[in-house]
Amino acid sequence: MAITFHHLATPQGVQELDNFLLTRSYISGYQASKDDLAVYLALKDAPSSKFVNASRWYSHISALLRPSFPGESVGVFCGNSASSETREVITAHAAESVAPNTPAPAAEEDDDLDLFGEETEEEKAAAAEREASVKPSAKKKESGKSSVLLDVKPWDDETDMKKLEEAVRSVEMPGLFWGASKLVPVGYGIKKLQIMMTIVDDLVSVDELIEDHLTEGPAAEFIQSCDIAAFNKI
Template sequence: MGFGDLKSASGLKVLNDYLADRSYIEGYVPSQADIAVFEALDAPPSADFYHALRWYNHILSYESTKSCLPGVKQPLGKYGPQNVADTTPAKAVEDDDDDDIDLFGSDDEEESAEAKRIKEERLAQYEAKKSKTKLVPVGYGIKKLQIQCVVEDDKVGTDMLEETITAFEDYVQSVDVAAFNKV
C-alpha cells in the first residue's frame, strides 16, 4: 500500500494516477493525509504530472493552516492505492517483543463456522436492504434520490422543507417536487 518513493518518477506517476479522479488523498476535504504526502515531496511535481501538480499547488495554499486540518497524520505508507508496494526507505524499527501478546484473549484467527455463517447472513441482509434505496439514474453516472413524505401544512411548509434539504450544499444540487401529499 502507498505511493512508493515520491522522490522518484515512478512514485510521482502513482500519485498522479491516484489523483486523476480525486481532489484529496482521503475524503472530500483537505486533511492531515494530504499534509503527510505533501511533506514527502521535496519539490513540486513536474508539469507532466498535472494531477499531482494541481493537488500540490492546492495543498500549498493550506501551508499556514496545516495544523488546523482534520484527521490524524499517519505514516506515508498508509496512504495511496492498495496495489502498490511501498518502496520508501525503511527507517530503523525498534523490536517490540510485546506486539504478539494479546492481553484480552481474543482469537481472531479461529473464527467458528457458526460465526462465519451469521456474518454472511448479515451481509446478505445488508446488501438486500441497500439495493432497495430510492436512487434513480438520471444519466452519465448521476443519480437522484427520490423520497416520499406527507407534509402537514400547518406545521411544515414545503418551502421550509426544500430549504432544509438544500442546506446540505455539498450533497444536494437541487430539489424537484414530483408530487405533493398535504394533510
C-alpha cells in the first residue's frame, strides 16, 4: 500500500515525517528503497535537529546515496510538498537513481558496497537519543491531585484572623495552590478559618504541611491547631 505525506516543505510536514519514522528506519520495509529517495528529494532542506527521527533518517540516506537501493518499494506520495510537475521529476530522478545503466558489482566487491553494514557512531548516537526520548514518555505517569479543606483554629478570640490567614497563605511550595476561604464561628466569640487548597499528591504531604509550616514556625504565633476537614481526590 502506498504511503502518503503532506506538505513536506513545511514544518508540519516534517513533523509528520518525524512521527512516521519514530518506529521505523526507512520509509518502507527494512532496507533503503526508492521510497526513501523520493521523500529525500521532496524535502526542501535537511530537517533540523529538533526533528530527531527525520534528521537521523535524512543523515543516513545522505550517506547511502549510491547507485543502488536494494529495498522493495511500495510507492510513496508526498502530497502538496511539490507540484505535480515537480513530483514527476522526483519520480523520474528516483527511477534513474535506482536503476542506473551500470553493471551490478561483482560478488567479491559486496563488502565495499554494503549499504547496511555496521552502524556508524553517529547513527548509534542518534538511535540512542531517539530511544531515550521515547522511553520516559512511555513510562511517565501523570501525578494525581487532591482538594483539601483545612480547619485552622486561632489561640483565642483576640487573635487577628486577617493576619492568621496571611500567615497560612504565605506558605508556598511546588504543587500547592491556595483557594477560597471563610471564617466560621466556633463559640465564645472565636472563629476558625476554613480554607481550600489543591495539591499535587506526589509533591505535597498535608501532614508535613500542617506540622512543619502551620503549627510550627512563624505561623504558629496565630495558629493553635489545624485539622483536615475534607480530603477528596480530583
